[in-house]
Amino acid sequence: MKKLTISVSPHVFSPVDTRCMMKGVLKALIPAILASVYFFRWQALGVILACVAGCMLTEYAMRRLSGKNYTLNDNSALLTGILLALVLPPALPMWMAFLGGVFAIAIGKEIFGGLGHNTFNPALLARAFLMAAFPVALTTWNQPITLDAVTTATPLGLAKFSQQFTHWMPLFMGNVGGCIGETSGLALLAGLGYLLYYKIIDYRIPAAYAATVAVIAGITHLVAPAKFASPLFHLLAGGFLIGAVFMATDPVTTPVSPRGRWVFGAGCGVVTMVIRLWGGLPEGVMYSILLMNACTPLIERVTAPRRFGVTGRKAA
Amino acid sequence: MKVLSFRGGVHPEYFKDISIREPLRAAPLPRVAVVPLSQNVGAPNVPVVSKGDVVEEGQLLAKSDSFVSSPVHSPVYGKILDIKKAFHPSLGPVLSVFVERDQDKQPRKYPERDVENLSPGELVGRIRDAGIVGMGGAAFPTHVKLSPPEGVKIRDLVINGAECEPYLTCDHVVMTRKTQEVLRGIELIIRILEPERTYIAIEDNKKAAIFAFEKAIKESTRSALSQVRIAALKTKYPQGGEKQLIKAISGKEVPPGKLPFDVGFLVQNVGTVYAVYEAVYFDKPLIERVVTISGDCMNRPGNYIIRVGATIKDIVEQYGIEIYKEPVKVIVGGPMMGIAQPHTDVSVIKSTSGILFLSEQYARDLAEGTCIKCAKCVDVCPVNLRPTKIMEAVKAGRWDAVERFNPSDCMECGACSYICPARIPLVHYIKDAKSYLAGKKRK
Numbered sequence: 127m128k129k130l131t132i133s134v135s136p137h138v139f140s141p142v143d144t145r146c147m148m149k150g151v152l153k154a155l156i157p158a159i160l161a162s163v164y165f166f167r168w169q170a171l172g173v174i175l176a177c178v179a180g181c182m183l184t185e186y187a188m189r190r191l192s193g194k195n196y197t198l199n200d201n202s203a204l205l206t207g208i209l210l211a212l213v214l215p216p217a218l219p220m221w222m223a224f225l226g227g228v229f230a231i232a233i234g235k236e237i238f239g240g241l242g243h244n245t246f247n248p249a250l251l252a253r254a255f256l257m258a259a260f261p262v263a264l265t266t267w268n269q270p271i272t273l274d275a276v277t278t279a280t281p282l283g284l285a286k287f288s289q290q291f292t293h294w295m296p297l298f299m300g301n302v303g304g305c306i307g308e309t310s311g312l313a314l315l316a317g318l319g320y321l322l323y324y325k326i327i328d329y330r331i332p333a334a335y336a337a338t339v340a341v342i343a344g345i346t347h348l349v350a351p352a353k354f355a356s357p358l359f360h361l362l363a364g365g366f367l368i369g370a371v372f373m374a375t376d377p378v379t380t381p382v383s384p385r386g387r388w389v390f391g392a393g394c395g396v397v398t399m400v401i402r403l404w405g406g407l408p409e410g411v412m413y414s415i416l417l418m419n420a421c422t423p424l425i426e427r428v429t430a431p432r433r434f435g436v437t438g439r440k441a442a
Numbered sequence: 443m444k445v446l447s448f449r450g451g452v453h454p455e456y457f458k459d460i461s462i463r464e465p466l467r468a469a470p471l472p473r474v475a476v477v478p479l480s481q482n483v484g485a486p487n488v489p490v491v492s493k494g495d496v497v498e499e500g501q502l503l504a505k506s507d508s509f510v511s512s513p514v515h516s517p518v519y520g521k522i523l524d525i526k527k528a529f530h531p532s533l534g535p536v537l538s539v540f541v542e543r544d545q546d547k548q549p550r551k552y553p554e555r556d557v558e559n560l561s562p563g564e565l566v567g568r569i570r571d572a573g574i575v576g577m578g579g580a581a582f583p584t585h586v587k588l589s590p591p592e593g594v595k596i597r598d599l600v601i602n603g604a605e606c607e608p609y610l611t612c613d614h615v616v617m618t619r620k621t622q623e624v625l626r627g628i629e630l631i632i633r634i635l636e637p638e639r640t641y642i643a644i645e646d647n648k649k650a651a652i653f654a655f656e657k658a659i660k661e662s663t664r665s666a667l668s669q670v671r672i673a674a675l676k677t678k679y680p681q682g683g684e685k686q687l688i689k690a691i692s693g694k695e696v697p698p699g700k701l702p703f704d705v706g707f708l709v710q711n712v713g714t715v716y717a718v719y720e721a722v723y724f725d726k727p728l729i730e731r732v733v734t735i736s737g738d739c740m741n742r743p744g745n746y747i748i749r750v751g752a753t754i755k756d757i758v759e760q761y762g763i764e765i766y767k768e769p770v771k772v773i774v775g776g777p778m779m780g781i782a783q784p785h786t787d788v789s790v791i792k793s794t795s796g797i798l799f800l801s802e803q804y805a806r807d808l809a810e811g812t813c814i815k816c817a818k819c820v821d822v823c824p825v826n827l828r829p830t831k832i833m834e835a836v837k838a839g840r841w842d843a844v845e846r847f848n849p850s851d852c853m854e855c856g857a858c859s860y861i862c863p864a865r866i867p868l869v870h871y872i873k874d875a876k877s878y879l880a881g882k883k884r885k
Contacts (some may be wrong), residue, residue: 131770132784136856136871137777137805138454138608144811200811221803242812244863328817382817382830383703433848434685434825435697 180227212307338395475751549644602681607776
């Protein structure tokens, strides 16, 4: 016993580290990635590669410029790239996708100080940027599988502008127009199952989000079935599932207090449905999550957990 | 069987198999016992012996006149070599009595005595004189615990056999090999406190202990034991924390800054109960205890009856323990709350439950990463804290904001640090916050 290490307790740790958690999310994305490549072929592959390249190169460059240690091996830049790609349209020019990746890391993450310090979900922030910069490219959709250059409408667009409600089956399978990774409900639900089973995410945000969307859609559908689609449609269409499973559960930009996570999820649901039903855009998942990201510090403040041993009004 | 639990907690790997089937082994007596004068919470002791004195086994070495204190006794027959500073496992160098053992003397025999006619006050007196302190780790003088303040009624007595720390099996062997003795100890405590209900709380991974007590209670003819129930607890760390035990058993929460007796509870560790039994029935002071020696670096792991004052170095040499793998850490206590020692010249004290020799593989030191606010620490905290928030405030030096997150509620169980995927020593930051707040209060 030559040299003994002294350190504070505990001396043992859970085998799950940050890298392992990121890897878990990447694994949970595999079904969605496969579905995107199946439905949108080389277009999907191109968008994914461009986004990942944009993210990873930017992180490397910014770390090098600022003289900080490299963090690429924590897998978070890779994850951001894939998440961004999955919420972009298939026919997007590769350079735009690459630019999105650059923006996600540079403005979405690194200028805040890197992993763990950003206010907004980097992938969604980059998507919002692309939406503002290239509105036409970001709303041009083509047919899955055939990749017809003829532009098509997304199910949400059809529902909003022509009261045509797509059947739930194609929405569930993914054979509809939309962003490359959002179309297949089945693939995303498989990912959700994996994340929950391995306790990589907490159930509260997706549960609150889904419940709120279902309740609002249910009420409006009952009141005016011809004008508003059913809850099932709203849960399967557009970016709801990818948003609820992979974006609204991003730990960095969501509350840590358990009650705060319920509030966060419910807030996302309300904003999403207000935009979908009464806003100018067919889809509101992205803005709802970004808006709730901004509210996170406030939510955190008002949802402090009940102090152990204190009940009633003195709590919190 | 209904299994009780609390909210939060973690599931570390237990490694109890290393030592759980090992019998209670009487260890060789120390050649030189190094007995720290103060081994417990409370007023410091003053030595009553001086250098050169010849002492008997069990003879008083140091005491204090204050009520919240506990005397220490000589663990062996021998001569006082010196009274000087020596290494205490959690306090560092403290004044200690060095007793050189007289090799020719056999250990003392303690004849059994009649205890039926002792009053509760006399029982508490014997416990006090024997220097019994909480042996689960806190080392709070037991006679103080057994003398609740005026007007406080202990309705529920909990005997804590949860033993939720990984590696440790000392309580388990006491429960399975000294079942009758522990029950007689419980009877004594029931006589002192007259509680309405008594529970023996055991995690459900220690089926042998649960079975042993169930059988012994069923077969017992003693009327006092008929009210004793076994509370099977979910195997989860920190199930053995006082506040978690009470929560699991009754649903009651001990308010911040309060003690179990404020909700009518009293919790005693099984090891302490066994010591109470020996103290009362045999007039034997607390000079030895069961210690689990375990880890992946040595042979002969097990549960040893070790004299207080034996040093780790001495134990390794005398017990024929061969260290065949270089340990990176020697830990006194369990791996969750135990203390890593800088060397092995450290004495076993009354609250030493384990000595662990862990290699690189099982006690890695990991670089602190960045918090990604995954909230796992919030989810596992058994007292509803948000460790990440406290850590952030401490790191940023926002001391004014720290108090809002109630760091003083933390009992330093280490569940948050254990679970943190970024390997942030959260407990360490919370301790910083606590000492800052304590300092502010003093001003």
